[in-house]
Amino acid sequence: MSTYPENFRYTKEHEWVSVGGETSRIGITDHAQKELGDIVYVDLPKVGAALSPGAAFGSVESVKAVSDIYAPVSGEVLAVNEALAATPETLNSDAHGDGWLVEVRLANAGELGGLMTAAQYEAYLGGAAH
Amino acid sequence: MSESVALKATPLNSLHRRLGARMVDFGGWDMPVQYSQVMDEHHTVRQRVGLFDVSHMGEIEIRGPQALALVEHVSTNRAASLEAGQAHYSGLLYEHGGFVDDILVHKVADDHFFLCVNASNQDKDYEHIAAANRFDCTVENAGPRYAQIAVQGPAALATLQKLTAVDLASIRYYWFRDGEVNGVPARIARTGYTGEDGFEVYVAPEAAEPLWLALTAAGGEFGIKPCGLGARNTLRLEAKMALYGHEIDATLTPLEADLAWIVKFGKGDFIGRAALEAQREKGIRRKLAAFEMVGRGIGRDGYEIQIDGRNAGWVTSGGPAPSLGKNIGLCCLPVDKTGIGQTIHVMVRNQPVEARVVAAPFYKRAK
Numbered sequence: 001m002s003t004y005p006e007n008f009r010y011t012k013e014h015e016w017v018s019v020g021g022e023t024s025r026i027g028i029t030d031h032a033q034k035e036l037g038d039i040v041y042v043d044l045p046k047v048g049a050a051l052s053p054g055a056a057f058g059s060v061e062s063v064k065a066v067s068d069i070y071a072p073v074s075g076e077v078l079a080v081n082e083a084l085a086a087t088p089e090t091l092n093s094d095a096h097g098d099g100w101l102v103e104v105r106l107a108n109a110g111e112l113g114g115l116m117t118a119a120q121y122e123a124y125l126g127g128a129a130h
Numbered sequence: 131m132s133e134s135v136a137l138k139a140t141p142l143n144s145l146h147r148r149l150g151a152r153m154v155d156f157g158g159w160d161m162p163v164q165y166s167q168v169m170d171e172h173h174t175v176r177q178r179v180g181l182f183d184v185s186h187m188g189e190i191e192i193r194g195p196q197a198l199a200l201v202e203h204v205s206t207n208r209a210a211s212l213e214a215g216q217a218h219y220s221g222l223l224y225e226h227g228g229f230v231d232d233i234l235v236h237k238v239a240d241d242h243f244f245l246c247v248n249a250s251n252q253d254k255d256y257e258h259i260a261a262a263n264r265f266d267c268t269v270e271n272a273g274p275r276y277a278q279i280a281v282q283g284p285a286a287l288a289t290l291q292k293l294t295a296v297d298l299a300s301i302r303y304y305w306f307r308d309g310e311v312n313g314v315p316a317r318i319a320r321t322g323y324t325g326e327d328g329f330e331v332y333v334a335p336e337a338a339e340p341l342w343l344a345l346t347a348a349g350g351e352f353g354i355k356p357c358g359l360g361a362r363n364t365l366r367l368e369a370k371m372a373l374y375g376h377e378i379d380a381t382l383t384p385l386e387a388d389l390a391w392i393v394k395f396g397k398g399d400f401i402g403r404a405a406l407e408a409q410r411e412k413g414i415r416r417k418l419a420a421f422e423m424v425g426r427g428i429g430r431d432g433y434e435i436q437i438d439g440r441n442a443g444w445v446t447s448g449g450p451a452p453s454l455g456k457n458i459g460l461c462c463l464p465v466d467k468t469g470i471g472q473t474i475h476v477m478v479r480n481q482p483v484e485a486r487v488v489a490a491p492f493y494k495r496a497k
Contacts, residue, residue: 043479063169064168
């Protein structure tokens with residue numbers, strides 16, 4: 001029983017990107033939403049924006065703080081999750097599902113090889129100092 | 131952690147850790163920021179009752195036949211108006227009129243005043259008062275002798291009443307009584323930093339943990355929860371209560387901080403008076419105002435404010451208001467731009483987001 005889907009790849013900054021489809025979705029991990037606490041605002045790029053790996057493309061805000069979201073991979077934004085504007089708390093309740101942030105067309109699928117698998121991410125969480 | 135100075139801990143520190151609190155460095159103190167979630171803790175205080183460890187706050191005791199004279203000399207409010215058992219909010223100022231700190235002054239007796247001061251300012255406050263003591267008073271930096279627990283919310287009275295024979299309903303807002311709570315001597319003040327009814331209870335450090343546990347049990351039927359500094363901040367912001375280092379500091383005077391009501395020019399001389407009189411004469415140029423966001427975005431502490439595309443001030447404190455479902459804040463603006471309805475723009479990540487000046491407090495409890 002794993003919290004972290006096998007068909008996602010993960011970053012050290014706690015973003016996920018789905019793999020195996022025509023397009024990929026990007027979000028923040030369940031661990032990230034727990035660390036942030038009550039999420040009250042989500043700032044996302046516009047459709048058509050270009051993501052570059054490691055660059056901030058948006059932010060999520062909890063009651064207390066603002067956190068940048070970093071692109072795991074490069075790609076073009078095909079869709080953004082507009083529903084989060086009205087219900088940012090979805091990120092707390094379903095970070096890996098309805099709380100997705102953007103949908104992208106990957107520019108370079110090879111970049112996925114540099115990310116962590118679910119098992120690696122869980123091991124990373126287990127060993128990460130908090 | 132880096133080789134920083136060891137954080138100070140309250141007598142409840144290990145209890146917070148057992149309760150699973152997330153701890154943060156708050157002005158050099160290792161304090162709980164949240165136990166569950168900030169929103170939940172916030173609503174608990176508005177609707178039921180919450181428990182806060184505020185033992186980091188400092189206490190300064192002033193004793194002597196001329197205690198009143200010293201308090202009047204160092205603070206802006208009129209301490210001579212206080213009766214024994216009464217408290218008020220006041221300011222400690224520098225000669226130039228900026229804040230050393232904002233404080234609560236409790237009159238215990240004609241020759242004894244008890245000050246509650248901000249945690250990170252307590253040593254500075256003590257030195258400031260001691261340096262002004264030409265009244266032969268005993269000034270004691272008494273923080274280590276006290277723990278302080280705040281019980282806040284509509285069910286605060288019913289919770290605390292189970293632990294004391296003191297008739298709490300007879301203590302009016304901003305009054306206090308000394309008595310026994312949970313079998314130990316306590317100072318029970320009907321004060322708080324949440325905009326809600328409640329009490330702040332001062333006890334000896336060793337009595338803090340038994341009191342906390344007894345309050346947790348007593349408040350069980352009302353849904354009591356421990357609450358951290360996160361909720362304390364959203365609660366006080368909704369009630370437009372100032373936070374040192376944000377709404378007030380050494381560079382801002384009470385007149386600029388919209389706290390003219392704590393300055394009593396009708397009393398005798400006090401430190402900072404001349405500067406405030408000069409400022410009143412000339413008129414202030416900037417003033418604290420309240421705003422709510424109109425556009426999408428949250429104005430946070432320190433964000434720039436623009437009016438008509440030009441720098442006009444900054445956000446002193448800002449964030450979501452859980453009881454209002456809005457994003458709110460306090461800010462420093464040119465005084466002629468503080469009228470209700472004034473449009474301003476908060477620079478959120480270099481983008482101007484519309485906001486407007488509104489009346490405060492944002493939240494006021496039903497009496």
